Each structure stands twice: as structure tokens, then as C-alpha cells.
Amino acid sequence: MDIAKLHNLAISGTGFIFDPVTGNSFNTNETGLFIINHLKSGEPVSRLTSTLVEEYDVSAETAEQDILQMIETLRSHYLI
Amino acid sequence: MAYTVAISGINAIDNPGPGTGIAKSLKESLLDVRTIGLAYDAMEPGIYMDWVIDKSYILPYPSGDVESYITRLLDIHAIEHIDVIISALDSELPVFMKIESELARHGIRIMVPSRQSFRDRSKDKLSELAPKIGLKYPSTMAVTRVSELDKAADEYGFPLMIKGPFYEAFKVNSKEEAEKQFHTLAAKWGFPILAQKVINGEEYNLVGLGDGEGNDLGHLAIKKMVITKLGKVWTNVSIRNERIFEACRKFLELSKWRGGFELELMLEPEENELYLIEVNPRFPAWVYMATGCGINLPERMVRHLLNQTCNTHSSYDAGRIMVRYTDELISNIKAFERLTTYGES
Numbered sequence: 001m002d003i004a005k006l007h008n009l010a011i012s013g014t015g016f017i018f019d020p021v022t023g024n025s026f027n028t029n030e031t032g033l034f035i036i037n038h039l040k041s042g043e044p045v046s047r048l049t050s051t052l053v054e055e056y057d058v059s060a061e062t063a064e065q066d067i068l069q070m071i072e073t074l075r076s077h078y079l080i
Numbered sequence: 081m082a083y084t085v086a087i088s089g090i091n092a093i094d095n096p097g098p099g100t101g102i103a104k105s106l107k108e109s110l111l112d113v114r115t116i117g118l119a120y121d122a123m124e125p126g127i128y129m130d131w132v133i134d135k136s137y138i139l140p141y142p143s144g145d146v147e148s149y150i151t152r153l154l155d156i157h158a159i160e161h162i163d164v165i166i167s168a169l170d171s172e173l174p175v176f177m178k179i180e181s182e183l184a185r186h187g188i189r190i191m192v193p194s195r196q197s198f199r200d201r202s203k204d205k206l207s208e209l210a211p212k213i214g215l216k217y218p219s220t221m222a223v224t225r226v227s228e229l230d231k232a233a234d235e236y237g238f239p240l241m242i243k244g245p246f247y248e249a250f251k252v253n254s255k256e257e258a259e260k261q262f263h264t265l266a267a268k269w270g271f272p273i274l275a276q277k278v279i280n281g282e283e284y285n286l287v288g289l290g291d292g293e294g295n296d297l298g299h300l301a302i303k304k305m306v307i308t309k310l311g312k313v314w315t316n317v318s319i320r321n322e323r324i325f326e327a328c329r330k331f332l333e334l335s336k337w338r339g340g341f342e343l344e345l346m347l348e349p350e351e352n353e354l355y356l357i358e359v360n361p362r363f364p365a366w367v368y369m370a371t372g373c374g375i376n377l378p379e380r381m382v383r384h385l386l387n388q389t390c391n392t393h394s395s396y397d398a399g400r401i402m403v404r405y406t407d408e409l410i411s412n413i414k415a416f417e418r419l420t421t422y423g424e425s
Contacts, residue, residue: 010398010399018398018399020319020320020398020399021319021320021321021322021398022282022303022319022321022347023282023284023302023303023305023317023318023319023398024282024303078349078352
């Protein structure tokens with residue numbers, strides 16, 4: 001997964017994400033922010049599920065769903 | 081020292097001209113400027129916006145007799161001592177390109193492109209220009225007959241863009257609609273009519289200023305966020321996109337563009353391809369957006385023409401938003417009377 005474009009993003013603590021290259025923007029929640037920031041830092045998707053489970057005390061299934069959803073959102077904005 | 085700058089395109093209507101944005105930019109600059117509005121109709125709103133346009137005059141249409149046009153400009157010059165004219169309408173440019181040296185003899189400066197560079201960005205030349213500046217161009221057929229139009233529709237499908245040779249474009253959804261707009265545009269602008277494949281994607285624009293020697297005097301790129309039914313930008317956001325900046329640099333190097341310009345682009349997201357849609361030979365109506373982001377291009381144009389040092393940087397932040405809005409002003413019928421009777425405000 002190419003995450004180069006994630007480094008351009010302006011990420012607000014409120015969950016507002018702005019891409020200064022394309023002008024596209026979208027909103028996400030705290031979990032979404034957590035996932036984006038970890039992807040940005042280069043954490044592999046395979047390890048992200050356990051990180052999310054540890055941080056938010058959710059089931060592995062829920063964590064996986066959240067990650068897949070965020071990856072889909074990023075894909076729909078051509079960010080990965 | 082105060083300078084007098086005459087500005088056209090002060091028709092701040094639903095299909096807005098750039099004039100009031102240019103005048104506003106000059107009024108907000110460090111230059112001491114008296115702004116003169118050059119209008120073609122007594123109802124152009126800029127005439128009545130006395131906080132940005134100090135005085136207005138009615139001009140004969142540029143499509144008419146050139147001599148009458150020059151005579152009127154020189155009559156205004158005799159009263160106002162114009163230092164600079166900023167032409168903001170496509171239809172005026174061929175006239176101003178023709179009379180630039182005569183205006184210079186009277187001490188009036190203007191920044192217009194060369195005839196060659198003006199021709200090279202015309203609609204029928206864009207397919208040659210686009211690849212030279214690193215952009216794609218939508219598949220297009222120049223058509224002069226309905227049978228050719230049908231062929232284009234069969235090949236490109238619907239929706240389809242139908243464009244006049246110089247101005248205006250319509251997105252059509254059926255052969256009947258295509259035929260109707262074909263005849264409308266041909267009657268208004270002549271042939272050939274361009275039938276163009278529609279590119280689905282996001283609209284991006286760049287405003288810039290070239291010095292005529294290939295140098296960049298500043299630029300700013302935006303993404304259109306909201307457009308009107310006429311396709312005019314209503315809300316936009318500033319962006320920083322190196323591919324668009326590179327196209328701008330190449331355009332300036334290649335064309336040696338002199339004056340303001342606008343690149344209209346479309347980003348096709350699936351293939352991540354940038355398409356050139358149009359090159360407008362003047363500042364766009366949203367030029368004030370650049371001023372609001374710290375790139376005051378009208379001020380730079382005036383300073384360049386007056387041989388003053390001007391900024392040339394294009395350092396601005398992405399994420400600034402321009403929001404256009406409607407407003408009303410109340411004037412007196414006397415102002416309208418003066419315009420219709422004496423041709424000046």
C-alpha cells in the first residue's frame with residue numbers, strides 16, 4: 001500500500017482531513033484519526049488490528065471492520 | 081504618487097467579469113490608485129460600486145469600428161490621464177493587441193499577449209498545446225455539419241460537450257439537444273463547432289501572470305467547490321499541486337505569455353490524469369481569491385508596467401476558501417441618467 005499521499009494531509013484534531021494537493025476533504029472520528037496516524041507512521045495493516053484492540057479495548061472483528069472502512073475511505077479519495 | 085488604472089469587465093453579474101475583483105485588489109494594495117471603470121452597459125454593477133470604482137465611462141463595443149473605440153478611449157484619457165489599462169474581457173483583447181502601440185504613444189500602458197501566443201491557446205489549438213505542457217486533452221472533433229455531429233455523438237456518447245469556436249459551451253444529453261446547441265452556437269459564433277468527450281472528474285483552475293519573456297510573475301491554483309448553473313465558480317479552495325504548477329511553468333516558457341491568464345483543468349481521478357480544458361487570455365472573475373491569499377496579481381501587473389519592483393513569489397497556503405455571495409446596493413436614478421445621457425458616471 002502506497003501511503004506517500006498521507007504525508008501531505010492536513011489532519012485536524014477534530015477529525016477534519018484536508019488534502020492540500022487536490023482540495024478534497026472529509027471528516028472522520030477518533031478511531032479514524034488513530035488509524036490514519038498509525039498508517040502514516042508506517043505501521044503495517046497486519047499489526048494495526050492488535051494496536052487498535054489494545055488502545056480501544058474492542059474485539060478484533062470490530063477493529064478490523066474499522067480499519068477496512070478507513071482504508072476504503074482513503075481509497076475513495078485516491079489517497080492510497 | 082497616484083496612478084490611474086482603467087479596468088474593463090466590471091459586469092459583476094451571475095456570469096461575472098473580473099473587473100471588480102481587479103479593482104478591489106488594487107484598492108487593497110500599497111499603490112495609490114484611482115480606478116476607472118470601462119463599461120459597455122449602464123447597468124454593469126461595477127459602475128455603482130463607488131468604493132472600488134471611482135468613475136466609470138461607457139465604451140462602444142469592441143466588435144465595432146476600431147477607430148471609434150480608440151477615439152473614445154483617448155477622450156477618456158484626456159480627462160483622466162490613464163496610466164494603465166487592465167483589459168478583462170476576451171472580446172476586447174484582439175482590439176487591444178492591435179492598438180497597444182498607439183496607446184503607448186499616448187502614455188497608456190497595457191499588458192496583452194502577442195498575437196502568436198493568443199492564437200496558440202485558441203480552442204482549436206489546445207490539442208497541440210496540452211501535451212507540450214504535460215497535460216492531456218479530451219478527444220474532440222471539429223464539426224461543420226449535423227452528420228459529423230452525429231458521428232461524434234456515436235463515438236463519444238452522452239453527455240457530450242458542444243463548444244463554440246471562441247466562446248460558450250453546453251453539456252448535452254441527446255442528439256436532439258446536441259443539434260439544437262450546434263445551430264445556436266453556429267449562428268452566434270460561426271464554425272467549426274467542437275464536439276468534445278466529457279471528462280468526469282474534479283475541476284481545477286490556475287490564475288497566473290506572465291511577463292512576456294517566459295517568466296512567472298505569480299500564480300495560484302484552486303479546486304472548484306461549488307459552481308453555478310452557468311458553470312461559474314461560486315466557492316473554491318486554494319490548493320498546492322506541483323503537477324498544475326509545472327503545467328503553468330511550461331505554459332509560460334512555451335508561450336512567453338504576457339499578461340493575466342487562467343488555466344482550466346480537469347482531474348480524472350481513476351487514471352489520475354490532468355486534462356487541459358481551456359486557457360483564458362485574461363484574469364478570471366475569481367482573481368481576488370489570489371489577492372486574498374497574498375498574491376496580488378493586478379498590483380503586480382500595474383507595478384510591472386510602471387517598471388517598479390514587484391513580488392513574483394507564489395508562496396501561499398492551501399486551504400483558504402473563497403465564498404462568493406449576493407448583495408444589493410442602493411443608488412440614485414441620477415447616476416443612471418448621467419450614464420445614459422453623457423456616457424459617464
